[in-house]
Amino acid sequence: MKHKGELTSTVVVSNRISEKKGGRTNRNFRGGEALLLGSIIPIALVLVWEILSRIGVFPAYQLPAPSTILETIRQMAQDGSLWNHIGITTYRVFVGFVFGTIAAVILGSLVGFYKKAEQLFDPMIQAFRSIPSLAWVPLFILWMGIGEPSKVTMIAVGVFFPVYLNLVSGITGVDRKLIEVGKMYGLNTFQLIKRVILPAALPSFLVGLRSGLGLGWMFVVAAELMGASKGLGYLLVLGQNTLSPETIIASIILFAIIGKLSDWILKLIEKRALRWQDNLVQS
Amino acid sequence: MSLEVRNVSRSFDGKKAVNNISFFAEPGEIIGILGTSGCGKSTILRAISGLDSGYDGDIAINGNVEKEIQDTTGFIFQEPRLFPWLTVLDNVTFGLKGDKDDKITSAKAYLKNVGLEESGGLYPRQLSGGMAQRVAIARALVTSPEILLLDEPFSALDAFTKMQLQDLLLDVWRAYQSTIILVTHDIDEALYLCDRIIILRGQPGELHKEIKIEEPRPRDRASKQLAAHKAEILESLDLNLKTS
CATH class of the missing domain: 1.10.3720.10 (MetI-like)
Structure with a gap:
């Protein structure tokens, strides 16, 4: 009984560790994607602002x-x-x-x-x-x-x-x-x-x-x-x-x-x- | 170490939870306290541990009446109650005093005993319920308590893990000969583990009956004798009156 217990527990542990590693790289990738998505609107707004200022819509x-x-x-x-x-x-x-x-x-x-x-x-x-x-x-x-x-x-x-x-x-x-x-x-x-x-x-x-x-x-x-x-x-x-x-x-x-x-x-x-x-x- | 509980009663806000309980545990004996919920099983255990000192009556450990928490007493709770900010290894060394290396060596030995030698560096959130409870067992045992108190320690686990840990508990008991008081509502568990079963009944809980289990260990969980005892216990619990 006890020996079985030891075996299963080690298996579980190593599984968890490899899952975690996989999860981390995955998350980093998703982090980059999130950063990209999050910056689309601010960048677009700044561009529009610049253009509108240059053509004189917003007074300087x-x-x-x-x-x-x-x-x-x-x-x-x-x-x-x-x-x-x-x-x-x-x-x-x-x-x-x-x-x-x-x-x-x-x-x-x-x-x-x-x-x-x-x-x-x-x-x-x-x-x-x-x-x-x-x-x-x-x-x-x-x-x-x-x-x-x-x-x-x-x-x-x-x-x-x-x-x-x-x-x-x-x-x-x-x-x-x-x-x-x-x-x-x-x-x-x-x-x-x-x-x-x-x-x-x-x-x-x-x-x-x-x-x-x-x-x-x-x-x-x-x-x-x-x-x-x-x-x-x-x-x-x-x-x-x-x-x-x-x-x-x-x-x-x-x-x-x-x-x-x-x-x-x-x-x-x-x-x-x-x-x-x-x-x-x-x- | 022997343990004697003499005429212990405990009231909460004027309402009696247990009434006049007395029993004696020989050194190295495993005693089960069995009863339906609300009959004061855990109350008795907390009184013995010293976590609750508001009871009437006396509790004597090796003949000395004390109300404080004793170093020689270990407690395994219903939940693992691990410290989430410590690793498994640090959780096990938590109660130890003295040299750091010694602490780590003995903690590792106990982790090996419960089959978790590889998991010392994990945090409690990374453990399954059964693993966490095993860590809790290792933490209670590492201080080599002479009296071990268990409050439904396996009730939250699945049937297989439960049986595994019951055998683990017997291994430990064989090696250290601690006196064990086990509170449980699982009749099979009590029959499998205990030398003597104390049945509490009623509200407030009163000592209803003591049953001696003479079967030699290792016991067969499915044996006829245990089944006969089970029938006797079921009858004395009188489940028609069950409140929960």
Whole structure:
């Protein structure tokens, strides 16, 4: 009986492995196809836009041609101001993201692990959450001036809530059955947290990080609109004041590119950390 | 190790789930707890394991009355309950302490015992139900528990895997002579594995009858004696009153 069991199990395993390999190349191929399909409409739209701009259907002072926008970006890259703007904006988002995440991890862990802390903090945090975060802007400027601190705080506030909420729901949602297994092996509370609860809460935490980062990019625009001398948000204001729509659109495009890039990095980390997960995309 | 359950009762929200259960397990004995659903089989097992300490009465392991979880007790649950973020091998070493290499060596030995020596690097999502349950068995056995508690461990498996794992359990039992308490609702399983079967009945569950199975192992699943015992058990369970 037992020997039969060993045999069948090895066969099953090797089958699975070869199936997986086959699946992967197949998926890569399909990935390329999806990329191709997904880019047809954007490319066509850009082409139509370029043509319509050139024949003068869109007036250049309202909607400049894509080539004009690219040229603006190229010029900014050449004189170095582009890297300056991108650098300072990314720096603000990064610092705000780090502070917001640290605060969320500390408070989220407390609230997730201790019932008392939940009763103490959670109602207040939930109340703060229902304040539209942009409403803080005047207060932060009043407190901290229009320098870096108020902007970074603004972004940190934006990042805090999704990270906090997802972490708390991750921790409180850990399967009680897995905790029981840990208890059966004599783990103490600290070991239980480290070896069972944290790994189990990780997927939800990473989701929180990603949506937090998204909000960080949203808030940096708000922070830079309210007063800045550098940054992509400042380019938006500059474009408005100097009546150059190409600067505004160039800034929007740059936001899209770096926002997507930073999300992609987090997604990569997520994929690596959650290799074990059983979901459609990965298995 | 011997195990004694003395006058154990357990209520949930004022409603009694089990009432005044007592029995004694000799070292190395396999005891089956059999009953229809809702009669408190699992409640008893959780009380013995220490996962639930809200019961009345005493549970003594080797004569010592303790309510906490003991290192010497292993528990195999109805579901595999593997940690999805650990590989099969890491799942098996989860409960072990000490040197990493030693842990891996003994985990590999147990994986081999359950026929999964090749699968150490897989994640639980890549396993079939029977494979996952075998990993759970290896994980419970690797700490060499002297008392092994099983809560309907094979109930979610197909008939063939089930028989295979029952034989595996007997192999392990022969090698380590653990005391085993097996909760089950499968009469054939209890007859095949157990030295003694304790029948619980009613709500709250009460000890209704103890049946000693004297048949030598390996037992023939289709033997006349076992069939006679089965008839006796069916009669005492009084299935006309069955609630589930």
